[in-house]
Amino acid sequence: MTSTNARRRRRSRSVARRLFLGQLAVVTVLVAIGGIAVVLDERALSDEATRHEVTAIVESLATSPSTAEAIESPDPTAILQPVTEEIRRATSVDFIVVMAPDRTRFTHTNPELIGGQFTGSIDRALAGETFTESYEGSLGPSIRAVTPVMDDGGTLVGLVSAGVTRARISDRFVAGLPVVLAVVAAALAVAVGASWILNRRLKSQTMGLAPDELRSMYDHHDAVLHSIGEGLLVWGHGDEAEVVNDEARRLLDLESDTVSRRDLPESLRGLGDSSVRDEMHLTSTRVLVVNQNPVIRGSRRLGTVTTVRDHTELQRVLGELDSMTSFAESLRSQAHESANRLHTVITMVELGRTEQAVEFATQELALSQNLIDRLMSTVQEPAVAALLLGKVSQAAEQGVELTVTEDTALADTDAVARRELVTLVGNLIDNAIDAAKQSDEAWVEVSVRETDTDVVVEVADSGPGMDADALARARTRGYSTKSGSRGLGLALVSQVIHRHGGTLSSDASAGSVVTATVPLGSLR
Structure with missing residues (x-):
């Protein structure tokens, strides 16, 4: 019989265990969704940061007076190529192209492409606007910015474009990914730890019982409270009774839903937490025999139980x-x-x-x-x-x-x-x-x-x-x-x-x- 009960208990998971597993599943899903959202957000932020970066570079070059002067010089490449390459290496972008309004390149990361035609949109730049776009150019897919170059008289003399390839953006994102994953893992660990602590406390409170066992215990508890012929009051550490059965309400004339020691007959108010054995007490209408004993689990006092029997007749x-x-x-x-x-x-x-x-x-x-x-x-x-x-x-x-x-x-x-x-x-x-x-x-x-x-x-x-x-x-x-x-x-x-x-x-x-x-x- 004992082994059968043990097997039944093993098959029937306790309330604490079920709640822990449910919390663990929910927390894992939520952290995973949050992690994915963070990753996607980080990717979007990375693209946005790249757009700001390349825009700042092209605007800085375009507004420099030396750029317009170099474009109008007899040999723009000789002047601009060393400068743009130095800036490219310092800013870790993949290319900086200075071109004529007809798309002819004066500079490029690949010197062999100098003098060729720039591929990509320039119409908005020719109209005097700075813009960014994603485009697959000579170095592959990239995020680029294009801006016009004006001389002192306000005439458009050329264009500047700078960009970062998708491959480099991905490398940057992957490099920062361990930090994101570490934060996600830490959040998951904290959530699991909190769930485990809650599980331990709940297990202690429910004594490791399964839901059907708790339900059965409650039904038995309720049936006993309503059927016993003695008045029963269960006190915790506070002044209000935690359990009061029907017989106690009848014998002590208790009408309110919540019962405190102040509601008891005068002679019962002074009992406190003391132990009482078959002590005679009288109310205005009854003779009562009162017993009171402490409830102790282990070395911890949980409260007291007071029983009342009617000896009037x-x-x-x-x-x-x-x-x-x-x-x-x-x-x-x-x-x-x-x-x-x-x-x-x-x-x-x-x-x-x-x-x-x-x-x-x-x-x-x-x-x-x-x-x-x-x-x-x-x-x-x-x-x-x-x-x-x-x-x-x-x-x-x-x-x-x-x-x-x-x-x-x-x-x-x-x-x-x-x-x-x-x-x-x-x-x-x-x-x-x-x-x-x-x-x-x-x-x-x-x-x-x-x-x-x-x-x-x-x-x-x-x-x-x-x-x-x-x-x-x-x-x-x-x-x-x-x-x-x-x-x-x-x-x-x-x-x-x-x-x-x-x-x-x-x-x-x-x-x-x-x-x-x-x-x-x-x-x-």
Whole structure:
């Protein structure tokens, strides 16, 4: 299987390799076309430079007074031939011909052609114009210039022609060709080098994968992001998330396309790049379990991955289970205490102290029955009434005196609101009991009552109390006043308050008082 995959990988070229080969082909073609264009342009420039050169030579000779005087002398050749040959050799042209208006040559590179007829066009020169042309003369194809020679009176006395053969022009061009080719080769080398560097970087970025493999990886990646039940956020080195899946947007209430750390709930903003393992965080509506780990390849840190799991319902169920467990423990302790009292009554009867036995039994029954009767008559919500009765016994077991105030009264609610109230009241009492145990005379006082518009839960205790900053911390994330602990009680209370649009406040001026207010209409 491994060898089959290796062969498949060898047959399927990577994106980087394909791009490199494509770039190499394109660059080679472009450089070749550019080189050919440069060569053709250089050839055209060479012809143009030759025309300027021969034109400058003939005009210089024609305007020299000695040229007109030599033409009008008895032996023009004897005077002009040495001069023109010297100029020809100095300027590297192939011929300089001085002639009469009837084409008779006075000078020529080949002395044997002196006295013969000049071949080529002279009509425009006879009309007083300097011009150039390409013509196949006695020395072969050449670029030549022809210009008239005037005496002092302005009369045309002769013509001057100079030219360079095509063979010499080609030799000059070929001599300069290595420089052109060197420039083209250097450009090709630079282009290939740049393509190779880009290929290396792209190969590193794509990990040498072929296009079909990248496409398959993307499809799998997209399918996984949309199907997993956990929220996923991938962070690079910047402040914006590079990947955010649908579940993360739902759990964290993220609506914008781009997500930065500023958009996260408050408790998640401070995570930074740190590693986190199963850490509990709370938003205004959810209980979340957060994990965060760095992404490292080799020795280089690429970023971090944050996963978020929803534990809201689980936490609610656990809270209710804790409440029911506490209630069951209360009943168990009450049953045990009742058994002790019953044994005491029976023993007193057996000892003949009947009157004391009746007094003891009725006194204990009156105390407990009075609280039960009062709560059953004023608190029509059975779950809350049972919770308060259970918390009284639970507090007593822990050495805390819990009192339910006389003004406690509550109408019945629906099932959803009942669960919310149990969470609200139960967690406030639990926190108060824990805080009260830190004092010498531990006590807790609970009031659950209705006003015209609100349900008010007020819990006071003998503990140290919480200031506004401590309450704010407790509302945003798991927090506890107990050293080394990070509870969820007040944070869960805060969630209930937020869902129903209520308020939560604390007063530490006289003991500790926490007051929760929930609009009455939201609980009906």
